[in-house]
Amino acid sequence: MNLFKIFISAFLIDNVILMRFLALCPFIGMSTDEDKSTGMGLAVTFVTVLATCVTYPIYRVILEPLGLEFLQLLVFILVIAALVQLVEFYLKKSAPALYGSMGIYLALITTNCAILAVTLEVINNTCPFTGKPYSFPEALVYALGVALGFLLSLLLLAGIRRRIRTSPVPAFLKGTPILFITAALLSIAFMGFKGLVK
DSSP states (O other), rough: OOOHHHIIIIITTTTTTTTTTOOOHHHHHOSSSHHHHHHHHHHHHHHHHHHHHHHHHIIIIIIIITTOGGHHHHHHHHHHHHHHHHHHHHHHHOHHHHHHHTHHHHHHGGGGGHHHHHHHHHHSOOOOSSSSBBOOHHHHHHHHHHHHHHHHHHHHHHHHHHHTSOOOGGGGGTHHHHHHHHHHHHHHGGGGGGGGGG
């Protein structure tokens, strides 16, 4: 039951973009259409879950016992960068069109603060439902929830942007202003999920 609560909390209640305002650059930049959003969301999901899968044991088995906790940020960034390179190589070979459309945003996954935030949170914080440090399965479920919440946010904004293109938006709101207003309204809507899981 705790795993389900952790997932729902990370996915909806504390959505990484709409409630915590992390990773806004790819949120705005990659939500121009559903295909780009899906590609970016799946790439971030892969990197987030795999980064958590790799960094959690590195921290618990190597850094913590040896008293090298101060190296966690450096090690985590190196792991994330290596995983992004794997994703980049895979997309270049298997989906060149998606690789080309993602452009600079694919490389920016390395510095995506949402991925780094997940890896640091499962190490440094306690699970809100157990009050104990995250176990390995809880850390993976949390990472999956955050990443899928990121994907959901991208797809929601991509769908709304498609609708905005054919809507009569006042000239002074066209472009970036309407996007930020839309993101703010989405954020307010997601506040309705507070209290869903206790």
